Amino acid sequence: MxxxxxxxxxxxxxxxxxxxxxxxxxxxxxxxxxxxxxxxxxxxxxxxxxxxxxxxxxxxxxxxxxxxxxxxxxxxxxxxxxxxxxxxxxxxxxxxxxxxxxxxxxxxxxxxxxHLELKNEELSAYFSTLAETINDAVTAVDQEGKVICWNTVAEGTYSIKRENILGQKIGEHFQSESIILHRILNEGRPVRGAYHRPNNDNHVLVNASPVIKGNTVIGGIATEHDITQIVRLNEELDSSLPLLIHQDNPFSSIIGVNVEIQKAVKVAQKVAYADIPVLLTGEPGSGKEMLAQAIHYGGSKRTGPFVSINCSAIPSTLLEIELFGYQKGVFTADKKTGKSGKIEQSHNGTLFIEEIDKMPLDIQEKFLHYLEHGSFYRVGTTELLTTHTRVIASTSQALEAMVKEGKFNENLYYRLTVINIDIPPLRERPEDIVKLVEQFIQEFSSKYKKPIPKIASEVITILVNYEWPGNVRELRNVVERVILLNDENIIKSNHLQKNITSNYYVHNGDISGMHETSLQEEEKEELFIIQEALSKTYGNKSAAAKLLGMSRGTLYNKIKEYGLN
Missing domain, CATH: 3.10.580.10 (CBS-domain)
Incomplete structure (x- = not known):
């Protein structure tokens, strides 16, 4: 230094x-x-x-x-x-x-x-400044457990003033069994990213290290990242999960004439009564949660709870607690409180695990054990618990590639992919866009108590030809915004966001470049079929090619041949 x-x-x-x-x-x-x-x-x-x-x-x-x-x-x-x-x-x-x-x-x-006293003062000033610069709560104790550093963030996190804790043993303010620094002093091993509850009110992630001089532990330092708001927000979200389908007829809520989406729905209907894991794959926003709800409410578990957990929204060190729960007295001194995990909460119902590819490998191993045996251990206990839970998982990543790279448990992959339902992105099912738009218009007109507006044909063409990187979710958000902000009785192109209209080009159906009288009968029939396909798909050549059963290249050549613009 x-x-x-x-x-x-x-x-x-x-x-x-x-x-x-x-x-x-x-x-x-x-x-x-x-x-x-x-x-x-x-x-x-x-x-x-x-x-x-x-x-x-x-x-x-x-x-x-x-x-x-x-x-x-x-x-x-x-x-x-x-x-x-x-x-x-x-x-x-x-x-x-x-x-x-x-x-x-x-x-x-x-x-x-x-000289040493001067340097000690300088080191202390550096350490104090560093502790105050960090956004996390910082605590340092000597080998007796007496607090020698307590930064401003720690004051705010635990509502304990610096002058009321410095020089005192940390156990005077927190229960000994809930203090990670005690473990550090006793074992001399660092802790990284550990979920911790120092009291009943706070949830933190801890990084802690022993201070070692020679071969002797002379103290410990811990930084604690407060995740209390994240935990509470997650609990609030769990208590207010949106219902995306009609419980009485759940599969009718999934709109689509596209062949692939219909195939996905048929598979989902067949497995709804089978008590085996299902893996839903597809791009973000393509409707995986909606299909998961349809499987739950349309199958044998419909009278039980539908519980959701998103592996990317929860810190990895907290995910194990959220999934499996923890035993009474493990993280706090209160022996009367524990916490049931999502597996317990979904007993006799369905557990929907979103973005399972984000689940850490060590938790994947524990979850695989549950899938194989139907039993698990809460964190901090040796008591084996058994639940009857239907598991539906989703991912937007290629799990097979992750398995090859060692980033996903191979046995868990095979366990989940017995039934794999892939949901196509919206850009590959443009024939469904009009019906989806009509449904969302009715939904949000009712929600915001507005008359149902008409849709200009140009708007339909723009929406059908847009790529929709955010899939059905993006389309739903676009329609909600239009209904909320528009007070006219018709939806025009100027009501759409610029990022949607900027990609728009008008498809002109003029066929003046070729006289039909000069065509042979077979050619006339082919021209008529192509025109019909382009009309049904509002000029979307990719969708028209699918309807016609030909490649896009072939269709483009036909359009050029027949003078269609």
């Missing part, structure tokens, strides 16, 4: 031969503070010690006087070696240049102590 070269050395000295007379020694003190005698060993006499010279015969040489009074030699050292334990501070220490091997100054024990 600091450099020893910053030491102020005393360079008021002179070096004399061992046979210099005592009279000359005393005369030297008129011009310097120290006299250094260079013999087999080095000796130092300070100006304050010159009165000892008057007690003997002046005719003696200084080396004879040294031998007579048994004067102790001094240590010669470099600046870098000063802090070593073998330095003898009974006499002032000579400092030499490590390269030139010449004496460059003197330092006394008193000067050294003052």
């Amino acid at each position: 600091f450099k020893m070269e910053q030491i102020n050395l005393d360079n008021s000295f002179t070096i004399v031969k061992p046979y210099t007379s005592l009279i000359d020694i005393r005369n030297n003190f008129l011009k310097c503070d120290f006299v250094i005698i260079s013999a087999k060993e080095y000796y130092i006499i300070s100006k304050k010690e010159c009165n000892f010279l008057a007690l003997v015969d002046d005719s003696l040489s200084v080396i004879e006087w040294i031998e007579k009074v048994n004067w102790n030699p001094c240590t010669i050292s470099t600046i870098a070696e000063l802090s070593m334990l073998q330095t003898d501070w009974s006499r002032p220490v000579l400092i030499k240049d490590p390269e030139k091997e010449e004496i460059i100054g003197i330092i006394t024990a008193n000067q050294w102590v003052q």
Whole structure:
């Protein structure tokens, strides 16, 4: 933290031969503070010690006087070696240049102590500033558990003023069994990203390390990231999960004439009564949660709870607690409270695990055990619990590739993919966009108590030809915004966001470039079919190609051949 070269050395000295007379020694003190005698060993006499010279015969040489009074030699050292334990501070220490091997100054024990005190103050200032710079609560304790650092964030997190805790044992404010720093002092092992509840009101993620000097633990430091609001928000979200389908006829809520979406719905209907895991795959916003709800309310678990957990929205260290729960008294001293996890909460119902690809590997292993045996352990207990829960998982990632990269548990992958339902993105099912728009218009007109507006044909064309990177969710949000902000009885293109209209181009159905009279009958029939497909898909060539069962390249060639723009 600091450099020893910053030491102020005393360079008021002179070096004399061992046979210099005592009279000359005393005369030297008129011009310097120290006299250094260079013999087999080095000796130092300070100006304050010159009165000892008057007690003997002046005719003696200084080396004879040294031998007579048994004067102790001094240590010669470099600046870098000063802090070593073998330095003898009974006499002032000579400092030499490590390269030139010449004496460059003197330092006394008193000067050294003052220097160390100054550096200690500087280190303390650096540490205090660092503790206040960090956005997390910072606590430091000595080997007895007494608090020696408590930053402003810690004051706010735990409502304990610095002056009320510094110098006191941390156990006086928190129950011993709930303090990670106690474990650090006892075991001497660091903790990284551990979920922790130091009291009944706070949820934190802890990083803690022992302070080690030599091989001895002399204290511990912990930083605690407050996630109380995240936990409470997650609990609020759990208590207000939106119902996306009609419970009485759940699969009717999933609109789609697209072949792939119809196939996905049929598979979902078949497995709704089978008590096996289902994996839903598809891009974000494509409707995975909606299909999960349809499977739940349309199957054997419909009378039970539908519980959802999003692996990407919860810190990985908290995810295990949220999924499996924890035993009473594990994270707080309150023996009366524990917490059931999502698996318990969904007993006799459905557990929907969103973005399971974000689940850490160690939790995947524990969850796999549950899928195989139907039983699990709460965190902090050896009591085996059993639940009957239907599991539906979703992902927008390619799990097979993640398995090959070692980022996803292979056995869990095979366990989940017995039934794999893939939901196509909205850009691949443009034929469904019009019906979805109509449904959302009715939904939000009712919600905001507005008359149902008409839709300009240009708007339909724009919406059908837009790529929809956010899929059905984005389309729903666009319609809600239009209904909320528009007070006219018709939806026009200027009511749409610029990012949607900027990608729009008008498809002109003019066929004047070719006279139908010059076409053969087969060609006329083919032209009519292509025109019908383009009309049904509002000019979307990709969708039209699918309806016609041909590639986009072939369709583009036909359009050019028949002069269709």
